[in-house]
Amino acid sequence: QDSCRCAVSGDRTSQRFYGMLAEYQKRRLYFAVGGITVTLNFAHRGFSGQFPENTMLAFEKAVEAGADGIELDVQFSKDGELVIMHDETLNRTAGVDGFVKDYTLEQLKAMDVSGKWGDRYGSMEIPTLREYFEHFKDLPVITNIELKTGIFPYPGIEERTLEMIREYELENKIIISSFNHYSCLKMKELDEKMPCGLLEESWIVGAGKYGRKLGMDFLHPAYPMVTESYVQDAADHGLKVNTWTVNDWDSMEYFAKIGVNAIIGNFPDLAEKALNPYR
Ligand code: G3P
Ligand code: MG
Numbered sequence: 001q002d003s004c005r006c007a008v009s010g011d012r013t014s015q016r017f018y019g020m021l022a023e024y025q026k027r028r029l030y031f032a033v034g035g036i037t038v039t040l041n042f043a044h045r046g047f048s049g050q051f052p053e054n055t056m057l058a059f060e061k062a063v064e065a066g067a068d069g070i071e072l073d074v075q076f077s078k079d080g081e082l083v084i085m086h087d088e089t090l091n092r093t094a095g096v097d098g099f100v101k102d103y104t105l106e107q108l109k110a111m112d113v114s115g116k117w118g119d120r121y122g123s124m125e126i127p128t129l130r131e132y133f134e135h136f137k138d139l140p141v142i143t144n145i146e147l148k149t150g151i152f153p154y155p156g157i158e159e160r161t162l163e164m165i166r167e168y169e170l171e172n173k174i175i176i177s178s179f180n181h182y183s184c185l186k187m188k189e190l191d192e193k194m195p196c197g198l199l200e201e202s203w204i205v206g207a208g209k210y211g212r213k214l215g216m217d218f219l220h221p222a223y224p225m226v227t228e229s230y231v232q233d234a235a236d237h238g239l240k241v242n243t244w245t246v247n248d249w250d251s252m253e254y255f256a257k258i259g260v261n262a263i264i265g266n267f268p269d270l271a272e273k274a275l276n277p278y279r
Helices: 002-008 015-027 056-064 105-109 115-121 129-136 157-167 181-190 207-213 228-236 249-257 268-278
Strands: 040-044 069-076 082-084 142-147 174-178 196-200 218-221 240-244 262-265
Touching: 040 056, 040 142, 040 240, 040 268, 056 069, 056 129, 069 129, 069 157, 069 262, 082 129, 082 157, 129 142, 129 157, 142 157, 157 181, 174 181, 174 218, 181 196, 196 207, 207 218, 207 228, 228 240, 249 262, 249 268, 262 268
Parallel strands: 040 069, 040 262, 069 142, 142 174, 174 196, 196 218, 218 240, 240 262
Antiparallel strands: 069 082
């Protein structure tokens, strides 16, 4: 456990997370005792720069590209199934009117979310979180589950998500995040060891202090607000920074140099190359 302490060194970070990172040691990330911080490569909605976002194909391709983690967005269907979709509306990816929450799983499953990639990859289904877990549970990737509770709060989604994480015994390989900070608080109430991060894009003053007050492990800011002093402020409050959406080489290098914990981007293949010298 000690040997990966540097990767998430905040005193508020759970032992569970150390365990998660220990798995990474086995694979390729080597953490010197008390020393090197590495920046992890998380694929935003899977390998969404090249494949239909939030689909099993995009998740598989992210792993092939070398991603250390997969970020995905979770909502409830009308009949209470956890489905992986970014927008609350169906129009952009499925070409259907209305909201995800107003369709049953069966109806959602009949939709094609290949979007602009349809000609290249054919029809794509909306995955459920269960399908994702079934497929990825044994792979050495962290899953960053973003609870999409910013517009519709989806009462019970935190409980249901946690139940499923426990059912698959994936507690060691998950980070929960949300723009709805009540969702993060709820998750911590349910399981104080569950690593949680606050999504934010509003240039909060004193983000570190705020995050610590809420008992969080991570800050998940939009990348334009992330500087060395932002990362230092987070660290001073026992928090690590996972930032999005990082798609260009220079930003990837910069965030590695200033000690960002993970970059979340659409091109895990590029991130793999950019971050490699810093590992
Ligand atoms: O979790 C990082 C990022 O996904 C947050 O924004 O809108 O892409 O879900 P969004
Ligand atoms: Mg997201």
